[in-house]
Amino acid sequence: MSDPVSLALIRAIAAVTEEGSFAGAARLLGLSHTAISQQIRGFETDKGLRLFERMQGRLSPTPLCRELSEIGERLLEVETEAVRLLARRDPSGQLRMRVGLGNSMPGIAIIGLVIANHPKVSITVESGSHQAIVSSVLRREVDVAVLPDIPADPRFRRLPILQQNVVAIVSETHPLAAATEVQLRDLAQQALIFRSRGSSTQKVIDRAFARAGLAPRPRLIADTRDAVYEAVSLGIGVGFMWRLGTHRADAVRRLQVPNIGSGSEEIVFALAEERNPLTDMFFLAAESYTRRLQEQILP
Known part of the structure; x- marks a missing residue:
C-alpha cells in the first residue's frame, strides 16, 4: 500500500529544497540525517519518482519537487498561523497579549489602559534593548511593542505617541x-x-x-x-x-542636558500584516494615552 503524503514528508521536502542537503534539512528541522534521507528515499521508491538530483555537491529539486515544496510552504504558513493563534491564549483559554518594551514607560501606562478596559486579557511583557525588541516583533515573539525612533517601514504598522529626550x-x-x-x-x-x-x-x-x-x-x-x-x-x-x-x-x-541633541518619538508598532483584536486593542489604548498627554493628564 502506498504511504500517504504526510505533512512531515512535505516539511522534509521543503527543508531539503531550501538547504540543498539532507544534513542541512536535518539541522533545520531538528531531526537526524538518517530520518530525513530515509523518509524521502522511501517515498521516491514507493512512488517510482525522483525528487532531487545531485548537482555540484547539492541536492537540486526536480520540477515536481518544486511544486511539492510550494505546497509545503503554504501548509507551513497555515501551521505557523495556528501556532500564533494558540500563542494568543493562556492555558485557561483567555486572550494573551505579548508586549515588547525598551523602557517601562510609556508602555506600562498603555498596558494599564488595556487592562482597565479589558480585564480578562492576560499580558506578558518582554523587556530588552532596541535591537532585541525589534527582532522579537519580526520573529512574531511579541504582538506589539513600544520603542523610540522606529523609522517608517512598510513591514510595520506604526503609531507615534509622544516626543521625549x-x-x-x-x-x-x-x-x-x-x-x-x-x-x-x-x-x-x-x-x-x-x-x-x-x-x-x-x-x-x-x-x-x-x-x-x-x-x-x-x-x-x-x-x-x-x-x-x-x-x-x-x-x-x-x-x-x-x-x-x-x-x-x-x-x-x-x-536636562541642553546639548545632547534632538528628542526622539516613542512609537507603538507591530507587523503590518498582523491585524487582530489584540494589536487593535493596544493601538486604541495608545491613542487614548496620547490624548491624555495632550490634555496634560498623565495616567
Whole structure:
C-alpha cells in the first residue's frame, strides 16, 4: 500500500529544497540525517519518482519537487498561523497579549489602559534593548511593542505617541543633585554609567559626546535601564535614561542636558500584516494615552 503524503514528508521536502542537503534539512528541522534521507528515499521508491538530483555537491529539486515544496510552504504558513493563534491564549483559554518594551514607560501606562478596559486579557511583557525588541516583533515573539525612533517601514504598522529626550540621572546625594541641567563637558568629568550596545539611549549619548569632541570612559556598563537606575541610586555614578522612561521618582534626580541633541518619538508598532483584536486593542489604548498627554493628564 502506498504511504500517504504526510505533512512531515512535505516539511522534509521543503527543508531539503531550501538547504540543498539532507544534513542541512536535518539541522533545520531538528531531526537526524538518517530520518530525513530515509523518509524521502522511501517515498521516491514507493512512488517510482525522483525528487532531487545531485548537482555540484547539492541536492537540486526536480520540477515536481518544486511544486511539492510550494505546497509545503503554504501548509507551513497555515501551521505557523495556528501556532500564533494558540500563542494568543493562556492555558485557561483567555486572550494573551505579548508586549515588547525598551523602557517601562510609556508602555506600562498603555498596558494599564488595556487592562482597565479589558480585564480578562492576560499580558506578558518582554523587556530588552532596541535591537532585541525589534527582532522579537519580526520573529512574531511579541504582538506589539513600544520603542523610540522606529523609522517608517512598510513591514510595520506604526503609531507615534509622544516626543521625549534623554536626560542625565544622579542620586539624591550627588553633588549635581541640586542642579536642573548639566553640560556634556561637565558630565565627561563624572563617573558615568553607560548602557550596552543596542540601546537607543546609549546611541543618543554616544552621538552627543562625539559631536562635542569628547570620549569619556564609563565606570560601569549595564545591559538594562533598571540596572542603570539602581546603580545611580546607589551613588555609583551618573547615568542616562529617556525622560519619561519610568514614573519612579525615588532616589534619583533628572537633569536636562541642553546639548545632547534632538528628542526622539516613542512609537507603538507591530507587523503590518498582523491585524487582530489584540494589536487593535493596544493601538486604541495608545491613542487614548496620547490624548491624555495632550490634555496634560498623565495616567
